[in-house]
Amino acid sequence: MSHRLEHPLLHPLVLIGFAVLALLLCCVLLADWLYPGNPWRMVGQPNLPPLSPGFPAGTDMLGRDLAAGLVHGSRATLAVALSVVAIATSLGLLLGVAAGYLGGRVDEALVRAAEFFQTIPGFLLTIIIVAILSATPAHIVFSISLIAWSPIVRVVRAEVLSLRSLDWVRAARVSGLSHTRIALLHILPHVLPQVMVQASLMVAGAIMIESSISFLGLGSRDFISWGFLLGSGRTSFQVNWWLSTLPGLAIFLTVLAFNLVGDGLERWLHPKSDRRHA
Amino acid sequence: MSTRPPLAAPVGAPLVQVRDLDIALPSHSDRALAVDGVSLTMVRGEVLCIVGESGSGKSVLASAIAGLLPGDSLRVTRGSLDFDGQDVLGLREPGLRRLRGARIGYVFQEPMTALNPLLTVGRQVAEALLAHGRSATPEKIAELLAAMRLPDPQHLGKRYPHELSGGQRQRVAIAIAVACGPELLIADEPTTALDVTTQAEILRLILELRAQRGLSVLFITHDFGVVREIADRIAVMQHGRIVEQGPAAALLADPRHDYTRRLLAAVPKLQASRPASPRENPVILELRGIEKVHAGRRHFLSQRRKTTQAVQGVDLSLRAGETVALVGESGSGKSTLGQIITGLLDRDAGGFTLDGSPIHTARDLFTPKWRPEVQMVFQDPQSSLNPRHSIRRILTEPVLLQGVTRTEAEARMADLLVRVGLEPSVANRRPHAFSGGQRQRIGLARALMLRPRLLVADEPVSALDVSIQAQVLQLLDELQRELGLAMLFITHDLRVASQVADRIAVMQSGRIVEEAATATLLSAPRSAYARALLAAIPGERAASSPSSPGNTTAPPSRHDAQTRPLKPEFIPESPPVFDTDPIES
Numbered sequence: 001m002s003h004r005l006e007h008p009l010l011h012p013l014v015l016i017g018f019a020v021l022a023l024l025l026c027c028v029l030l031a032d033w034l035y036p037g038n039p040w041r042m043v044g045q046p047n048l049p050p051l052s053p054g055f056p057a058g059t060d061m062l063g064r065d066l067a068a069g070l071v072h073g074s075r076a077t078l079a080v081a082l083s084v085v086a087i088a089t090s091l092g093l094l095l096g097v098a099a100g101y102l103g104g105r106v107d108e109a110l111v112r113a114a115e116f117f118q119t120i121p122g123f124l125l126t127i128i129i130v131a132i133l134s135a136t137p138a139h140i141v142f143s144i145s146l147i148a149w150s151p152i153v154r155v156v157r158a159e160v161l162s163l164r165s166l167d168w169v170r171a172a173r174v175s176g177l178s179h180t181r182i183a184l185l186h187i188l189p190h191v192l193p194q195v196m197v198q199a200s201l202m203v204a205g206a207i208m209i210e211s212s213i214s215f216l217g218l219g220s221r222d223f224i225s226w227g228f229l230l231g232s233g234r235t236s237f238q239v240n241w242w243l244s245t246l247p248g249l250a251i252f253l254t255v256l257a258f259n260l261v262g263d264g265l266e267r268w269l270h271p272k273s274d275r276r277h278a
Numbered sequence: 279m280s281t282r283p284p285l286a287a288p289v290g291a292p293l294v295q296v297r298d299l300d301i302a303l304p305s306h307s308d309r310a311l312a313v314d315g316v317s318l319t320m321v322r323g324e325v326l327c328i329v330g331e332s333g334s335g336k337s338v339l340a341s342a343i344a345g346l347l348p349g350d351s352l353r354v355t356r357g358s359l360d361f362d363g364q365d366v367l368g369l370r371e372p373g374l375r376r377l378r379g380a381r382i383g384y385v386f387q388e389p390m391t392a393l394n395p396l397l398t399v400g401r402q403v404a405e406a407l408l409a410h411g412r413s414a415t416p417e418k419i420a421e422l423l424a425a426m427r428l429p430d431p432q433h434l435g436k437r438y439p440h441e442l443s444g445g446q447r448q449r450v451a452i453a454i455a456v457a458c459g460p461e462l463l464i465a466d467e468p469t470t471a472l473d474v475t476t477q478a479e480i481l482r483l484i485l486e487l488r489a490q491r492g493l494s495v496l497f498i499t500h501d502f503g504v505v506r507e508i509a510d511r512i513a514v515m516q517h518g519r520i521v522e523q524g525p526a527a528a529l530l531a532d533p534r535h536d537y538t539r540r541l542l543a544a545v546p547k548l549q550a551s552r553p554a555s556p557r558e559n560p561v562i563l564e565l566r567g568i569e570k571v572h573a574g575r576r577h578f579l580s581q582r583r584k585t586t587q588a589v590q591g592v593d594l595s596l597r598a599g600e601t602v603a604l605v606g607e608s609g610s611g612k613s614t615l616g617q618i619i620t621g622l623l624d625r626d627a628g629g630f631t632l633d634g635s636p637i638h639t640a641r642d643l644f645t646p647k648w649r650p651e652v653q654m655v656f657q658d659p660q661s662s663l664n665p666r667h668s669i670r671r672i673l674t675e676p677v678l679l680q681g682v683t684r685t686e687a688e689a690r691m692a693d694l695l696v697r698v699g700l701e702p703s704v705a706n707r708r709p710h711a712f713s714g715g716q717r718q719r720i721g722l723a724r725a726l727m728l729r730p731r732l733l734v735a736d737e738p739v740s741a742l743d744v745s746i747q748a749q750v751l752q753l754l755d756e757l758q759r760e761l762g763l764a765m766l767f768i769t770h771d772l773r774v775a776s777q778v779a780d781r782i783a784v785m786q787s788g789r790i791v792e793e794a795a796t797a798t799l800l801s802a803p804r805s806a807y808a809r810a811l812l813a814a815i816p817g818e819r820a821a822s823s824p825s826s827p828g829n830t831t832a833p834p835s836r837h838d839a840q841t842r843p844l845k846p847e848f849i850p851e852s853p854p855v856f857d858t859d860p861i862e863s
Contacts, residue, residue, distance in 0.1 A: 167662035171721070174620050175676035175728060176649035189666055 008267035017260030020253050027074040035068035039224050043068075050242050058242050060233065066243065069224050070250055076223040077254075080141055081206040087145040089199050092152025093188065099153065100160025101183045111157070114150040122147035126209055127218060135213075135220045144209050148202055155198055159191045193266045200262025204255035211251055226251050291363060293462060293494050294320040294343060299357035301338055301347070301518075312338040312352060314518035322461065325488060325495040327505045327526070329541065330515035331743040332714075336498045339515070340464050342366075343496065344382050345374035362461065380410045383455030387467040389447035393439040399423075399450045400435020406457040425490075426453045427483060444608075445476035449483065456487060463487070464496045469504065473607040473770055478814040481507050500743050502545045503773070503817030506530060514538045544745040546773035548815060550797035552601070552755075552780055561634075562732050562764040563596040563619065568628035570614055570788075588614040590788040592628070596732065596764040601755075603767045603775035603796075605811065606785035612768045615785070616736045619766065620654045633731070650680065653730035655754075657737040659717035663709035669695075669720055670705040677727050687727075694723040698753060715746035719753060726757065733758070736768045751777050772811050776800055784808045 008014070027034075042063040050058040050066075057067035099110040129143035163169060164187070172182045211227025213219045219228055226247040233243025301313040313335045320326050328336045341347050342359060345366050359366045361377065369377065378384070386392040394402060403422055404414035412418075416435065423431035426449040439447055448468060455463055465484065469477035485508055488495055499505060505512060505526070512530070513523035514537060522535040533539045570589040588611045596602055606612045617623040618630075621643030630637040632651060637643060643652060656662035663672055673694070674687040682690075692702035698719035709717055718738060725733055735754065739747040755778050758765045769775050775782050776796055783793040784807060792805040803809045 167656040167658055168664040170622055171654070171656055171662055171724065172664070172676075173622065173644075174649075174652075174654045175724065176644065176646070177676060177679060181679075186664060186667075 009264045011264055011267075013260050014264030017257040017264065020257035021261060024074055024078065024254060024257070027071045028078060031071045031075055035065065035071055039068040039072040040064060047240055050246070057246050058240070060240060060243050061236060066229070066246060069229050070226070070246060073224045073226045073229055073247065074250070074254075076137070076220075076225040077207055077210060077227070077251075080137060080144070080210045080225075081203045083141045084144045084148055084206040085199050085202050087141065088148035088202060089152055089195055091145070092149045092198075093156055093191070093195060095149070096153040096156025097160055097183050097188055097191070100157040101164060101179070101187065103161075103164075107157070110153060114153045117147060117150040118154075120147070123209060123212065126213065127216070130213060130218050135218055137220055137223070140210060140213060140220065144206050148206065152195060152198055152202075155194050156191050159194055160187055163187050163190055196265045197262045200258045200265070203258040207251055207255060292319045292360075293322050293362055294318065294496070295358075295360040296339075296343070297358045299339070299342065299359060300355045301335075301342060302353050302355045304351045309517065311335075311355075311518050313342065315357075316515075316518075316520050318513060318520065318523070320462070320494055320496065322494055323488065323492050324510040325485075325497060325508050327497045327499060327509035327512045328515055329499060329502065329505055329512060331500055331541075331745055334515040335518035336515045337466055340384075340466055340496060340498055343462075344378055344384050344464055345369060346378070346384070376410075379406055379460070380458045381460050381462065383452075383458075383460040383463045385448070385451050385455045385463065385465040385468045388471055389444050389451060390471070392451050393447055395439050398436050398438055399442070403435065403450070403453050403457055406454045410458045412458060422453045422457055423450070425487075426450070427479075428453075443476075444472055445479060448472065448476075448480055452480075452483065452487070456491070456493070459491065460493070462494045462496060464498075466498045467500070468497075470499070470501070474772070474816070475607065475810055475814040477504070477816060478507075481816065484508065501816065502530075502542055502744065503815065506817035514541065541745055544748040545817065546744075546748065546751070546771070546777050548773050548776050548800060548812075550795070550800055551777055552796065559597040559599050559762075561595050561597050562632065563594070563766075564629070564631040565592060565594040565619070566629035566631075568592045568594075568615065568618060568630070569626045570611070570618060570623065571626055572614070587788050589618070589625075592785075592788075592790055594766075594783060594790065594793075596766060598731065598764050599759070599762045600781070601758055601765040601767055601779050603769060603779035603782045604785055605769055605772055605775050605782055607770055609787075610785045611788040612785045613736055616654070616734045616766065616768050619732075620652055620734050646680065650728035651730055652732045652734065653725035653728055655718070655721050655725050655733065655735040655738045658741050659714040659721065660741075662721050663717055663724075665709050668706050668708055672709075672720070673705070673724055673727050676724075680728065690727055691723075694726055697726075697757065698723045699749075713746075714742050715750055718742060718746075718750050722750075722754065722757070726761070731764060733763050733765045734768070735765060737770070738767075739774060740769065740771065747774065754778060772800075772815055784811065 009018075043065050044052075044055055044059050044063050046059055046061045046063040048055050048059040048063075050056065052058060055065055055067065057065070057070060059065055095110050095114075099107040125147055126140075126143040129146070130139055133139040133143075160183075169182060169187065172186055177186070207226075210219070210225065211230060214225045214227030215231035215234075217231060219225060229247040230244050230251070233240060233245075233247065237244055296316055296318040299313055299316045300311050303310065303312045316335075316339060318326075318339075328339065330336045338347070338352060341352075342354065343361065343366065347354070354367055361382070364377075366374070366377065393399065397405075400416070400419050400423075403419050407414040407418065419435050420431045423434050428434050428446060428449050434442075439450070442450065452463075452465075452468075463484070468484075469480050472480065481504065484495060484497070487493055495508075497504075497508060509526040511524065512526050513520050514529075514535065515521070516537045522529065522533065522538050529538070530542070533542055568589050569587075569591060572586045572588045590611075592611075592615060594602070594604075594615075604612045604615065614623060618625045618640070621640040624640040632643075632648060637648070642648060667675075670691065673691045674684075677687045677690065678684065691705060695702045695704065700716065700719060700723075704711075709720070712720065722738070738754065739750050742750060751774065754765070754767075757763070758778075765778075767775065767778055772782070779796050781793065782796050782799045783790045784799070784805065785791070786807045792799065792803065792808045794804070799808060800812070803812055
């Protein structure tokens with residue numbers, strides 16, 4: 001039982017995930033240094049293919065540097081995705097623990113609310129909200145969070161329900177610990193691995209939704225984002241295949257990296273991690 | 279046992295022949311081989327018991343005989359394994375399928391999980407028959423179920439597993455195992471999860487089947503009490519090796535190996551081992567007419583809730599320094615009562631006095647004044663410790679919250695860890711680093727950290743191997759005496775109760791049907807139910823010498839163990855004349 005030959009976060013696939021995320025972090029932090037100035041600027045000849053001198057990702061039909069767009073786009077895309085995850089997981093955790101631990105009426109009410117949001121087609125709801133309110137980043141984050149919290153509640157609630165009946169929870173009660181303490185300090189950490197996986201999937205989902213909104217032209221025009229690049233390049237795919245392919249690839253790699261890291265985190269945070277290796 | 283003639287002559291060719299069998303565990307396991315150089319022979323019609331603690335490799339050996347080894351993680355690396363002259367190890371899946379079910383029946387430990395909850399039991403019996411090309415008419419199924427002594431065999435086939443009791447489910451599992459008339463029945467701890475009285479019935483059923491059908495039975499258990507009841511021959515396993523094997527009578531009378539002696543000594547004896555309790559100590563706990571109704575879920579389209587009366591008018595009192603055992607089968611309400619006393623459940627009615635002060639609701643017990651007074655030891659060592667927390671946190675967190683300083687808490691922890699037989703240096707480890715018995719000691723240390731005056735122990739040893747049970751029981755007993763605790767010991771096992779208790783309260787269907795000093799209850803039980811429980815204890819009749827008086831006057835109606843011999847005589851069918859194979863022993 002005690003043997004652990006390899007730290008679960010050092011698994012090759014997880015390392016690849018971390019590498020991609022590290023690259024992404026570099027893009028986010030160094031965007032202004034790598035490509036100073038406005039990425040919407042026209043800087044070169046139009047329609048340069050990738051690997052042209054000075055333009056590693058080529059240019060679009062207006063001569064804008066795609067590499068600059070990708071690097072700056074990572075900021076907007078990730079900012080939206082991570083804000084959504086932060087808001088939706090904390091809300092989902094709190095409500096899920098409350099529903100599972102308190103049970104009864106609280107549980108009933110919260111589950112109904114979660115079901116309500118799950119039955120609404122999520123993407124449509126975001127589009128409507130973004131269309132009604134203006135397309136500021138805050139509104140986009142709000143609208144995606146609104147559809148993202150309910151699956152977390154359900155996962156957390158189910159997990160808490162099964163944990164609550166375990167002897168160690170009753171033992172904690174009998175030794176005089178308060179309900180709040182048991183729920184937050186004893187039960188909550190057990191739920192985190194599952195939430196971790198959910199959160200990594202949610203980053204992926206949030207990136208997809210944000211990209212879709214931008215792709216449809218509903219997104220904020222104040223910032224460049226991958227979804228916008230993908231959408232604007234789509235019309236000229238026959239001529240400039242890279243304009244939509246490269247942002248698509250960026251989205252794909254980011255989503256994959258978050259999933260790989262999520263898996264690694266789950267193995268690490270799970271006390272009986274060898275169960276999954278078998 | 280002495281009345282039974284031993285299986286004198288070898289009967290036919292051996293049914294199972296295992297030679298020098300090695301089965302490798304996956305790398306990084308705590309030992310290299312699950313089964314290490316095992317040689318074993320079984321003849322037709324005999325009951326061979328494989329005895330050992332958990333982890334001794336006995337289940338792996340049984341799986342190998344049935345060709346059920348998971349090939350990716352457990353591989354046979356040496357030796358041979360023949361079933362009726364056929365090499366099992368050389369068989370591929372189709373050949374194994376013809377063997378399993380048809381010629382080898384298998385009964386698993388857990389009757390809850392061995393049956394498919396989505397299929398009716400009749401369908402599952404039918405599947406076993408159809409899989410081997412037998413006809414599965416309703417009459418045939420009813421006949422099988424009737425042979426298992428199941429009630430209403432004509433209609434029982436239409437029920438689902440969850441509608442049956444644990445014992446009934448295990449009977450269905452046996453029906454499936456013997457449906458195709460196998461020659462060998464492998465039973466892997468089939469009674470460990472059952473109540474004592476149910477256990478006795480299942481054991482009797484297996485022996486009847488053996489007598490009627492000439493089955494050989496490979497019976498795996500860790501309990502020598504059960505072994506005494508049914509074994510013709512015994513093989514004792516430790517760390518994957520067979521350390522001793524031989525005819526049951528000889529081995530039980532004269533165990534050669536230390537390990538066998540240890541296992542035998544660990545079987546709790548049914549005798550009052552404590553002196554009479556002091557009567558003048560102050561009363562700690564006083565219960566008067568406790569009632570508790572469990573409300574079931576409301577049924578769809580129905581306003582009425584199904585309710586069960588879990589506890590009905592229970593009176594109980596406990597003095598300081600006294601241990602009272604609450605004995606009963608599952609569903610008797612004993613755990614509910616324990617939870618009411620610890621405050622985990624609220625009672626519906628009745629008086630509850632702790633140390634002279636009335637406890638109005640369960641909430642009162644969660645006040646800083648009363649919480650340290652009543653502590654609890656839980657049943658399942660796997661789930662009673664938070665797997666994420668270090669032992670230090672598990673033990674010290676509650677006392678730190680009570681306002682004890684960290685130095686004081688550390689000192690108490692170190693002291694208690696030593697008392698329960700662990701090094702204080704283990705405090706930084708997490709629960710998964712410990713065995714079941716060690717975890718149970720940690721659970722005991724946790725309960726004592728708050729210096730309680732009343733300890734409720736809910737089946738604290740029933741999830742442990744017999745040999746570990748003895749150690750934990752002794753520890754509980756010692757600490758209870760030293761600290762002058764009042765202890766309520768909840769158990770389904772009268773043997774265990776008799777080891778620790780000054781008084782025993784027998785509980786049935788929510789009522790205490792008899793309460794008496796341990797010695798009195800064991801020698802002169804007044805209620806029919808207490809007599810039934812006594813009669814069901816495995817190994818006691820076989821173990822009791824002729825000089826010991828028959829302690830039951832009238833056999834209880836439900837449990838007719840006393841009226842006929844548990845072990846029916848089995849005369850093997852006409853042995854071949856020329857056969858001279860010696861029985862390996």
